[in-house]
Amino acid sequence: MARKINLRIWRGDATDGGLQDVQVEANEGEVVLDVIHRVQATQMGDLAVRWNCKAGKCGSCSMEINGKPRLACMTQVATYGDETITVTPLRAFPVIKDLVTDVSFNYKKAMEIPAFEPPKELVPGEARMQQVDVERSQEFRKCIECFLCQDVCHVVRDHEENKKSFAGPRFFIRIAELDMHPLDTLKNRKRTAQEEHGLGMCNITKCCTEVCPEHIKITDNAIIPMKERVADIKYDPVRWLGSKIRKREGIV
Amino acid sequence: MTTDKSALERYKYDVLVIGAGGAGLRAAVEARESGLRVAIICKSLFGKAHTVMAEGGAAASMGNANSNDNWQVHFRDTMRGGKFLNHFRMAELHAKESPDRIWELEMWGALFDRTKEGKISQRNFGGHEYPRLAHVGDRTGLELIRTMQQKIVALQQADKREHGEYESHIKVFAELTITEILKEDGKIAGAYGYWRESGSEVLFEAPAVIIATGGVGKTFKITSNSWEGTGDGHALALKAGANLVDMEFLQFHPTGMVWPPSVRGILVTESVRGEGGILTNSNGERFMFKYIPDVFKDKYADNETEADRWYEDQDNNRRPPELLPRDEVARAINSEVKAGRGSEHGGVFLDVSKRLSAEIIKKRLPSMWHQFYELAGVDITKEPMEVGPTCHYVMGGVEVEPDTAAAVGVPGLYAAGEVAGGMHGSNRLGGNSLSDLLVFGRRAGMAAAAYVKQTTAAPVADATVAAAAARIEAPFARSGGENSYSLHAELQEVTHNLVGIIRTGNELKDAITKIADIRKRSTNVAVSGGRKFNPGFHLAFDLDNMLLVAESTAKSAIGREESRGGHTRDDFPGMDMGWRQHNHISSFDGTQVTVRKQALPFMPKELFDLFDVEELKKYMTPDEVAKGGSN
Numbered sequence: 084m085a086r087k088i089n090l091r092i093w094r095g096d097a098t099d100g101g102l103q104d105v106q107v108e109a110n111e112g113e114v115v116l117d118v119i120h121r122v123q124a125t126q127m128g129d130l131a132v133r134w135n136c137k138a139g140k141c142g143s144c145s146m147e148i149n150g151k152p153r154l155a156c157m158t159q160v161a162t163y164g165d166e167t168i169t170v171t172p173l174r175a176f177p178v179i180k181d182l183v184t185d186v187s188f189n190y191k192k193a194m195e196i197p198a199f200e201p202p203k204e205l206v207p208g209e210a211r212m213q214q215v216d217v218e219r220s221q222e223f224r225k226c227i228e229c230f231l232c233q234d235v236c237h238v239v240r241d242h243e244e245n246k247k248s249f250a251g252p253r254f255f256i257r258i259a260e261l262d263m264h265p266l267d268t269l270k271n272r273k274r275t276a277q278e279e280h281g282l283g284m285c286n287i288t289k290c291c292t293e294v295c296p297e298h299i300k301i302t303d304n305a306i307i308p309m310k311e312r313v314a315d316i317k318y319d320p321v322r323w324l325g326s327k328i329r330k331r332e333g334i335v
Numbered sequence: 336m337t338t339d340k341s342a343l344e345r346y347k348y349d350v351l352v353i354g355a356g357g358a359g360l361r362a363a364v365e366a367r368e369s370g371l372r373v374a375i376i377c378k379s380l381f382g383k384a385h386t387v388m389a390e391g392g393a394a395a396s397m398g399n400a401n402s403n404d405n406w407q408v409h410f411r412d413t414m415r416g417g418k419f420l421n422h423f424r425m426a427e428l429h430a431k432e433s434p435d436r437i438w439e440l441e442m443w444g445a446l447f448d449r450t451k452e453g454k455i456s457q458r459n460f461g462g463h464e465y466p467r468l469a470h471v472g473d474r475t476g477l478e479l480i481r482t483m484q485q486k487i488v489a490l491q492q493a494d495k496r497e498h499g500e501y502e503s504h505i506k507v508f509a510e511l512t513i514t515e516i517l518k519e520d521g522k523i524a525g526a527y528g529y530w531r532e533s534g535s536e537v538l539f540e541a542p543a544v545i546i547a548t549g550g551v552g553k554t555f556k557i558t559s560n561s562w563e564g565t566g567d568g569h570a571l572a573l574k575a576g577a578n579l580v581d582m583e584f585l586q587f588h589p590t591g592m593v594w595p596p597s598v599r600g601i602l603v604t605e606s607v608r609g610e611g612g613i614l615t616n617s618n619g620e621r622f623m624f625k626y627i628p629d630v631f632k633d634k635y636a637d638n639e640t641e642a643d644r645w646y647e648d649q650d651n652n653r654r655p656p657e658l659l660p661r662d663e664v665a666r667a668i669n670s671e672v673k674a675g676r677g678s679e680h681g682g683v684f685l686d687v688s689k690r691l692s693a694e695i696i697k698k699r700l701p702s703m704w705h706q707f708y709e710l711a712g713v714d715i716t717k718e719p720m721e722v723g724p725t726c727h728y729v730m731g732g733v734e735v736e737p738d739t740a741a742a743v744g745v746p747g748l749y750a751a752g753e754v755a756g757g758m759h760g761s762n763r764l765g766g767n768s769l770s771d772l773l774v775f776g777r778r779a780g781m782a783a784a785a786y787v788k789q790t791t792a793a794p795v796a797d798a799t800v801a802a803a804a805a806r807i808e809a810p811f812a813r814s815g816g817e818n819s820y821s822l823h824a825e826l827q828e829v830t831h832n833l834v835g836i837i838r839t840g841n842e843l844k845d846a847i848t849k850i851a852d853i854r855k856r857s858t859n860v861a862v863s864g865g866r867k868f869n870p871g872f873h874l875a876f877d878l879d880n881m882l883l884v885a886e887s888t889a890k891s892a893i894g895r896e897e898s899r900g901g902h903t904r905d906d907f908p909g910m911d912m913g914w915r916q917h918n919h920i921s922s923f924d925g926t927q928v929t930v931r932k933q934a935l936p937f938m939p940k941e942l943f944d945l946f947d948v949e950e951l952k953k954y955m956t957p958d959e960v961a962k963g964g965s966n
Contacts, residue, residue: 194501
């Protein structure tokens with residue numbers, strides 16, 4: 084059943100902007116991205132919004148809906164009843180136009196995480212891994228890079244100055260994924276997470292886990308285990324020595 | 336401003352890759368590893384390309400799940416699936432090289448699901464004789480794209496160590512649209528486009544261009560494709576003087592979501608059937624048994640008991656008919672709905688809850704569970720899904736040389752992945768797309784690199800740049816013209832109603848007239864607002880591409896007077912052995928698309944002999960069978 088809803092959309096760019104009210108038709112089962120598209124096609128031809136798959140798989144349509152970081156394609160209009168729905172761009176990143184922000188911060192951080200390093204002697208096709216051993220990293224590889232966790236993280240959300248030394252939850256799970264990867268041979272991933280990527284700045288409020296549309300347990304399964312091991316290695320002299328001798332840190 | 340040469344943003348590269356999905360990224364890796372400087376253009380952010388939506392897996396005859404599997408069996412399955420209209424050489428290369436391409440991804444960090452022995456697990460899929468699809472739950476495409484994205488970052492890190500900068504030798508230009516491929520002296524010289532973010536224009540000069548832009552789904556109303564599937568590469572290639580082959584063949588995936596309306600078309604992976612999901616109509620009848628075509632009768636079970644036994648014992652039972660190739664299943668669902676045996680919202684039922692436990696469903700099909708639960712309020716561990724056909728894949732595409740992926744007729748131009756034609760014949764098997772883009776992405780990168788090393792590019796002439804810039808400026812200069820959103824919606828209605836899953840000559844004639852009319856009106860599209868991230872402006876260019884693709888599809892479809900794979904003519908319901916010997920070639924003269932017949936190369940004896948002659952007799956003329964191969 085079609086009905087009219089009130090939508091409040093942030094429009095503007097880096098220099099200026101504000102909320103604009105529109106009325107738009109919404110049909111049964113529609114998501115917020117559907118009604119934004121309807122506004123675009125009928126009322127605001129130049130309304131900027133990112134999207135791709137409209138199925139929760141690509142992580143493009145990240146925005147803030149009534150103040151919460153969400154994917155517009157996975158947020159049902161019906162959730163809000165008769166309430167006005169307010170859509171604003173991600174707050175942690177600079178606005179380009181309307182609902183589109185400059186997320187290049189994330190791609191720069193991605194370049195700074197040392198890549199996967201398989202054993203030099205491994206022949207393609209010869210790798211043997213047990214399902215149980217790949218599953219830990221597979222959880223983190225579900226990440227669709229929507230950057231909602233980066234947006235909600237209070238270390239950078241209102242602290243532009245922290246961005247330089249903080250990679251953010253998305254890249255903590257990337258480091259954890261590589262660290263737990265059965266074939267990765269690079270040493271000291273956890274330590275560099277702490278020393279170079281700002282793991283220590285996280286004080287585990289779990290906001291990132293709450294907004295993750297893939298339900299990845301970012302804090303419990305990636306950040307906390309890494310923090311614990313970093314603490315172990317750093318403060319236990321025997322383990323510290325072990326980490327220097329053994330091929331991979333932390334294996335005891 | 337933009338025609339001022341001094342102000343124009345310009346780049347020089349050895350190889351320009353248009354498209355950052357699986358094929359484009361694989362090509363870029365290969366070209367960079369050959370020592371060249373590479374630019375990757377993506378229309379959206381890096382890592383968002385449509386490849387992320389591939390769910391089921393990548394087909395490769397590694398033989399991990401059944402040791403009888405090998406490239407010959409995969410080759411046979413692919414040719415059968417395509418109803419023998421495939422270019423035999425592409426199908427051969429694909430079958431032979433897929434396993435190496437999958438193992439290579441593992442060396443780059445990919446983590447596929449495992450067998451008990453710790454090898455890469457392989458799952459069943461429609462048309463594949465053995466379990467063959469390497470997979471990661473039901474998010475295999477994401478794993479592929481992320482692995483290659485991270486491989487590119489690894490190459491950039493190596494470049495930083497060696498040359499001091501991450502982007503010195505391979506750079507991703509995200510959110511940039513290419514509007515034209517440029518030629519000088521009859522060969523590739525570069526490409527022209529605009530940044531989506533700012534609207535400002537960019538010139539790339541490069542002796543080789545690899546098109547890897549994916550599909551055309553957005554020309555249709557109900558599609559599983561993301562907004563990027565607007566046939567850009569198909570249109571760019573046509574305009575650059577390349578040909579398209581067999582554009583009448585579109586794959587309607589049998590299972591898209593049908594309810595609620597906002598999700599109509601979103602893909603429901605074939606893995607649901609591979610894992611044991613069954614299709615029923617509103618009478619509760621498992622209807623697929625009625626739709627096994629003669630050519631497949633010896634391979635598919637005609638009763639439920641045998642079909643069910645197959646899941647436990649594949650050597651002594653025939654496969655369930657739910658696992659027929661996609662074209663067969665899509666037509667069957669269409670017939671059931673037309674006969675009044677559809678579900679409430681015009682689909683049929685797909686149920687996996689009776690065969691698998693809730694725990695296993697959530698583990699093997701996590702994103703399907705999530706998708707139905709969040710978007711449709713359906714718990715697939717307890718109840719059936721409503722599904723129906725959705726436009727999913729275009730088998731047709733740029734005519735290429737099989738070994739090099741070089742576009743026929745345009746030196747320096749290459750095409751790989753969905754945008755290339757020939758590999759899949761009249762119908763693609765599930766799982767063959769991800770392996771296709773790896774095999775031919777690599778080959779395109781390799782061949783482009785070899786070409787660049789023995790050629791010099793002519794500089795792009797000022798007049799060429801001025802013409803490309805004028806085209807971008809045009810819609811801003813108009814006022815009160817057509818709205819690109821409305822024209823797009825009109826085009827989608829036409830293709831859906833007249834060029835869809837079942838076609839007739841009269842409807843196609845009507846479609847050709849209507850598409851021409853929309854195309855005429857599209858030359859008068861006006862854009863409101865400025866250049867900065869303006870979707871109305873972006874759509875104006877995407878629309879132009881979609882119209883050209885739709886014209887090519889409709890004109891190819893009206894010519895092919897038979898039904899085969901992803902082309903079903905109500906007025907010519909049978910498969911015609913004469914038509915099997917021909918491809919349809921589309922070319923563009925600057926005003927319209929023309930379509931002509933061209934002989935399809937016949938396979939050599941060593942490939943011919945892989946088949947049972949009795950099977951070939953179902954597809955080939957007695958003369959062809961008697962000849963026994965081209966050599």
